Amino acid sequence: MSFPTHSTSKSVKKIIVVVVVVVVVIVVVVVVVGVVKAIVAATVAAVLVVVIVVVIVVVIVAIEEEEEEEEEEEEEEFSQMLITHFATVNEKYTCLNHMALEALRFFSLLLCMSTRHTYISYFSLRVLSILSTK
Secondary structure, eight states, X not given: OOOOHHHHHHHHHHHHHHHHHHHXXXXXXXXXXXXXXXXXXXXXXXXXXXXXXXXXXXXXXXXXXXXXXXXXXXXXXXXXXXXXXXXXXXXXXXXXXXXXXHHHHHHHHHHHHHOOOHHHHHHHHHHHHHHHHO
16 A cells, blocks of 8 residues: 555645644734734723823812812801901991090080180180091
């Protein structure tokens, strides 16, 4: 029994070529799939990073706005307290000024009535008229 060497060699070569082509195709497919997976994984990672950064920025902005609102409320409360305080003080001093003005008018009138010198009477009347206009 003898084997035909020429035909065996061609069929072995064909099998080897087919095996090599299949292996190459499998390697190419694995590499392409790996590259696609890597690209998809990188894209997903980039999207996740962007989402995380956006969430952090939104949280920081919300915290800053809340702090600004609290500061504005504190400033408003402080300004209302100052307005109330100064209104009370102004009212007290207005009352005291009115009382002092009335006392000065009374003493100026007494001075005018008690003196016979005209320049003192004139001075007292002048002070009284100045105080009356204020």
